Amino acid sequence: MFSTKELRAVVSWLTAPMIRQAVDEDAAGLLAYFQALAADEVNNTGIRSDIFQQTVEEQGALIRRYAHAPNSRLFVLDADGKIAGLVKMTGSGSPKTSHTVDLSLNVHPDYRGAGFGSALLRHALTWAYNQESIRRVELDVLTRNEGALRLYQRFGFQVEGRRRKAYYLFDESDDAYVDVYVMAALL
Numbered sequence: 001m002f003s004t005k006e007l008r009a010v011v012s013w014l015t016a017p018m019i020r021q022a023v024d025e026d027a028a029g030l031l032a033y034f035q036a037l038a039a040d041e042v043n044n045t046g047i048r049s050d051i052f053q054q055t056v057e058e059q060g061a062l063i064r065r066y067a068h069a070p071n072s073r074l075f076v077l078d079a080d081g082k083i084a085g086l087v088k089m090t091g092s093g094s095p096k097t098s099h100t101v102d103l104s105l106n107v108h109p110d111y112r113g114a115g116f117g118s119a120l121l122r123h124a125l126t127w128a129y130n131q132e133s134i135r136r137v138e139l140d141v142l143t144r145n146e147g148a149l150r151l152y153q154r155f156g157f158q159v160e161g162r163r164r165k166a167y168y169l170f171d172e173s174d175d176a177y178v179d180v181y182v183m184a185a186l187l
Helices: 004-015 025-041 056-068 116-129 144-154
Strands: 016-020 073-079 080-092 100-107 136-142 157-169 179-185
Touching: 004 080, 016 100, 016 116, 025 056, 025 080, 056 073, 073 116, 080 116, 100 116, 116 136, 116 144, 136 144, 136 157
Parallel strands: 100 136
Antiparallel strands: 016 073, 073 080, 080 100, 136 179, 157 179
16 A cells, blocks of 8 residues: 555646646645745654744735746646645855856655655756856755755755755754755756
8 A cells, every 4th residue: 555645746747747837826835835844744844834824815925936947946846736845046146256146956755765855856947057247056954954955965066065054944853053065066
């Protein structure tokens, strides 16, 4: 017998999930997506329910900001009208770092383990590679998030350093201060 998570992953693949740029109509779905991440029992993101008190309007503003920025994009994985994952590429406004984008990627808890993280990362890196001005993609990953670390390494990211006690995840029962790896890939 399959678990609910496994069945959703199979159904999602059969119904051809699509990665696309976020649009205004995604605002409510994006809010629900972030709320699901914040409520996840094993939360390897910085998204926490106590600090994530945004509205649909604020999500719409976020979508528009990414849509109009020349070196930034917000892509969503659409599985039958539900946001199952996202990847943000956030560019810098500084002339010294305008060739660099910061990547943030996560997948809805119900859709993990089905290859969606790889698909999102491939999509984002293809977009970045096709931008003349972007030559570096960087990210932070919690040192405990071994699955994400392996994913990024498979796509050519290298650990460039470790920031000790970089995140304060106040809702964790263990030590709330966690380390992150700084990783980057050159295009």
